[in-house]
Amino acid sequence: MAAADFRDYYAILGVNKTASSDAIKQAYRKLARQYHPDLNPGDKSAEAQFKDINEAYEVLSDSDKRQKYDQFGQYWKQSSGSAPGDFGGFDFSQYGNFDDFINELLGRFGGGAPGGAYNSRYRTGAPGGGDFGNFGEPSTMTGVDLESTLTLTLAEAFNGVQKRLSLGSEIIDVRIPAGAKPGTKIRVRGKGQVNPSNRQRGDLYLKIEVQPHPFFQFDGNNLVCEVPIAPDEAVLGASIEVPTPEGMVTMNIPAGIRSGQILRLRGKGWSSPKGDRGDQLVKVAIAPSKDLSDIERECYEKIRANRSVDPRSSLKQVRL
Numbered sequence: 001m002a003a004a005d006f007r008d009y010y011a012i013l014g015v016n017k018t019a020s021s022d023a024i025k026q027a028y029r030k031l032a033r034q035y036h037p038d039l040n041p042g043d044k045s046a047e048a049q050f051k052d053i054n055e056a057y058e059v060l061s062d063s064d065k066r067q068k069y070d071q072f073g074q075y076w077k078q079s080s081g082s083a084p085g086d087f088g089g090f091d092f093s094q095y096g097n098f099d100d101f102i103n104e105l106l107g108r109f110g111g112g113a114p115g116g117a118y119n120s121r122y123r124t125g126a127p128g129g130g131d132f133g134n135f136g137e138p139s140t141m142t143g144v145d146l147e148s149t150l151t152l153t154l155a156e157a158f159n160g161v162q163k164r165l166s167l168g169s170e171i172i173d174v175r176i177p178a179g180a181k182p183g184t185k186i187r188v189r190g191k192g193q194v195n196p197s198n199r200q201r202g203d204l205y206l207k208i209e210v211q212p213h214p215f216f217q218f219d220g221n222n223l224v225c226e227v228p229i230a231p232d233e234a235v236l237g238a239s240i241e242v243p244t245p246e247g248m249v250t251m252n253i254p255a256g257i258r259s260g261q262i263l264r265l266r267g268k269g270w271s272s273p274k275g276d277r278g279d280q281l282v283k284v285a286i287a288p289s290k291d292l293s294d295i296e297r298e299c300y301e302k303i304r305a306n307r308s309v310d311p312r313s314s315l316k317q318v319r320l
Contacts, residue, residue, distance in 0.1 A: 021063075145193075149208075178271055179274075182210045
């Protein structure tokens with residue numbers, strides 16, 4: 001295992017390996033207050049430091065986790081030199097790297113986790129985290145929230161879906177309501193990480209991502225699509241079939257429509273969790289055929305020979 005894989009939690013908290021639990025808590029409180037993201041808005045370095053500090057404290061404040069961490073540290077040192085010794089009958093070689101060991105130790109998402117990524121943050125007793133005097137104070141923290149991404153198909157997001165997720169050794173079923181959009185956050189109460197100081201559990205927040213669709217795109221609560229029409233349909237008008245999330249509907253094309261114009265199908269857009277519906281915006285694209293039959297070519301040649309309007313007549317007046 002590469003040396004870079006191992007993280008020295010004692011060094012992160014600035015304590016020695018024989019530090020008491022009180023000394024570890026005191027160091028954690030000081031550093032958590034210093035690097036809290038709410039006190040360092042937009043500072044990615046402070047945010048990363050805060051995450052490492054929380055992770056270090058969560059491990060070292062728990063006697064069982066701390067013991068296993070110390071044993072892993074011994075194994076890591078010996079694995080790059082002499083053969084690893086006996087660590088209480090525990091086989092650390094089963095882990096491919098340090099993160100695998102920590103994820104299992106802390107009960108983080110396993111292989112079935114949504115998106116495979118997470119962020120953790122402490123929730124304080126003050127609404128919105130506004131009680132600056134208590135940042136990093138374990139007695140005021142209610143739990144550690146987790147955030148992860150969950151990717152859905154457009155059909156799953158539109159209709160709603162139930163997903164089975166793996167949180168370490170725990171399997172949970174989560175119902176995603178119909179109308180979830182990209183960026184929507186679903187709160188799953190009591191499924192976050194445990195606050196090591198008071199053993200209370202935070203919440204899990206699932207941030208929704210929606211896979212790109214080949215036909216529909218989002219525009220707020222509306223759906224946007226592009227529909228090709230033939231030149232004769234553009235000139236004469238037509239009644240055509242257009243796909244919507246719930247199936248095909250008939251839409252009227254007015255005579256003389258231009259390519260790029262947008263028609264609106266009211267109430268055929270995105271369905272919000274509250275039951276409101278947006279519209280479907282249909283962008284018209286005139287698509288001339290490259291493979292004309294003899295009679296089609298003859299008709300177009302007659303149209304060209306007898307055309308009464310020059311569509312570029314206004315361009316004659318254009319000057320620099």
